[in-house]
Structure formats: structure tokens, C-alpha cells
Amino acid sequence: MQTDALDIADTSPQDWKYISEGGSTIVFSYVGPPNTLFDRTALRLRKGPVVAHSDPDKHQEPQLAEPSTLEDRQTSKNAPADPDEPDDPTIVFQRTVIEQLMPIEHLPRLQSVHVARAWLEELAERTEPLRPPQRRAKDTIDRGRRKAVLATDLVGGAGCAVEIKPKWGFLPKPTYLSEETRAIKTRTCRFCMHAHMKSTQGEDVALGYCPLDLYSGDATRVEKALRALWDVWIGTGGKVNNLKVFVEGKIIKPRADLTSLAPLTAQLFPTSANPDPAYPLDALRSAFINTLLPLLLHTPVLHTLSTLQRTLDALDIEGLAALWARMYPTIPLGTGPAAHDPDMAEWARFVSARAARGNQSSDVVPETQEELHYRVAAYLLGASFKDCSIILRMPPRAAADAGVGEKGTVTVIDLDVKGVDRLPKWAALDREIVDAYRGVVPRECVDAHYGGGGGAVPLA
């Protein structure tokens, strides 16, 4: 028994409100009676895939297929009902790795919490009707788990919170790129190329948003990025996941009638100063940008993220694939016995090795298996920082009106460990994205931190 974990059975499933979900987890916010252990917390549960039922009439409860992700494999080893199930890998990974790279004041507080099947089943039953149909078809709450993650609830409570998925904040160095891709990949950023490809496939994407603007630290460019995110948010009814807006814990989905935006308007404008009724949307956008801009310009988080991304992915997937091919000429990238996921001890060694390397130039890469494993781990970790979100939390309007000097906060979330089996998919996607961009009039994306001291990570 690990005694430091809380027990979710001290609350009722009814005390938890469905907030949102990603590819592998689903998140609830505590809305029950006052409770010092659970107030202002969010519960994060693992999901598992739903097995397709051959006979839809026989449908009872969704069943789980074999675990497919690294985290699933690691934590399901002890399933179905081991009370000594290890803490969720998110927690161990944050303590071992993430906290060594990102100052702790910019990370959510994570705690382990015990869960039981009956409790999870009741919660799942209440939640299924609230989930998007395309998600319900794919996966469901994994009832086999005995531990889950309790985190700081960053979107609930009074006030307004904005979630931004900033994505890739750097242009690759030309050193390890191939002749065929060098010109393309060093001119247009990965996000803009990917957005182009998705839009040609009919997907809603954040067209016009360039992460390099958001990461630039330049007020005009950060404002441009926020404007693009807002316009896409309004234009797609909040369907694109690069921007989410929460007011008092409730996600705002913008609709044409504008009443959907009333809670946000109430947050952004003091009661005495309603937005210009002739141009309500323009006024609201300006107020939104003016609220977020100072927070984004002053936080070190974006620069830290961009530096981590570019230094951990110093070779680009092309350079990594080339190094792999020289070490294992007959084994495809990310497969075979050499492709094992680092365990936590190896992650800890990676963090020390990275610190020891310091600011050494990464231009000379030794062709050794040890170096390859280091670079694979670095790439996986870099992928976590490319895929994370940041939560900007604004103080409640009343506090701001009263001149109470409460400042906003910026917190990095969703830093999950990625599995090595993703490498071949990433390499294939990279080729697909670049190929889809050939012949397109290229967008010139400007990396404000390009070449700025490869290994220098601004850390506390």
C-alpha cells in the first residue's frame, strides 16, 4: 500500500463534472461540497479503446481492447485489481523528468488518488452522454485502473482561463536535413505546413496562426498570433483545439448569436463599460488580446518551451532516422529490440546526461548506440513539449476592478511521456507534410530565437 495516495471514494461520482478529454485521458472538475482535499482539483482518468461490437443490439458496456500506449502497457501490467498499482506514469514522469526542465511554479500540482471499479463505472455511466460522439465511438474510461491523477484545477473556480496549444516553436537547423527538404523546412514552420495539409484534406485548422509569432516575445507578433487564434476560434465555433476558453469552469463554445459569449464579455468588461454594441465582436477580441498579451510577454514559459523543443529535437526526425539507419541498417526506425521505451531509471540518467552536456555544440554527433539512445530519448521528450498546452489563468474580474494586485498565472499541462513506437509514424507524417507543401507558395515563418545558443535553456 502506498499511504500517500488519496481515495476518490471519499467523494461521490456526482461531485465530478466532465470538463474535457484528449487522446488518452478524460478530465473532471470537483464541484461537490467543500472538501479541503478535493476543492479546486481536477481528476484525470485514463481512457482505453472500445472494442467494436459485432452485434450492436448486444451492446452493454464498452469493453477495452489491449492497451496500446506506453503508459497503458506500464500501468496495466498489474491490472485488473492490484491495490499496489504504481502511480500513474504522468506523476512519476513529472517528478523525475519534467520538474528538472520546467520550473515547478509553471507546473500543476499532481497527486495520486485511489479509484475503484464500481465508482468509475458510475462516473462513466453519467459521463457517456456528455462526450462528443466521435470520442465515444473510439474510447471510454478505463475501469481497470486502481489509481488516477488528481491535479490542480486550472480552469474551474471564479474567473476566466484560456488554454492554448502552442505547438512547434522553432525552425530546424539545416545541418541534418536532406537536400530534398532543406529549403522547405527551414523557411516554413512545421505547424504552418501541417495546417496547410490538413486544410487541403477538409479539416478545420488554425490557418493563419503561426506558433513562431506566439513564441517570438515581440508584442506585435504575439498579438498577431492571438488574433489568429481568436478568429479561428470564432470562425469554427471553438472546434479547433489550439484555443479553448473557460469561464468559471465552463468551456465557452462560440456561436453566431453572440449570447454564447456573454460569460466571457462579463469577465472582460467591467459592468460599467459594456462593449460597443455596434461592433461587439471586435471589441471583445481587443479586450481578449489586451488581457492575455501582458501575461504572455512576461512569462518565461514560452521561451523555455521553444528552447527545450529545439534542443531536444536538434537532429530533426530526418537526422535521427539517418543515425538509426547507420546503427541498425537492417532494422526499420523505432522497431526491433533496440526500440525500447526508457524506464524511469533511464529517464533519470538521461536528465543527468543532458545536464552534463550543458551548452556543448551538438553539431558533431558520435555514431554510437549510446548516442542513438540518448537522441531517441531526447526526441521523445521533445515531442511532449511540442504537444503540451499552456493554461493562462486570469484573476476574477472583481479582483481586477478592485485593484487587488492579483496577477495571472501560466501553467504547462499535458506533458505526457511518448512511446518509441511513434517514431516511424512521426517520420512518415513528416514526409507527408513536406511533400504536401511542395509547389505551394511558401509562407515565410520567422524564428525569433533561431541560432540563439543551442543548448542554453533559461531555467531557474
Ligand SMILES: [Zn+2]
Ligand atoms: Zn509558421
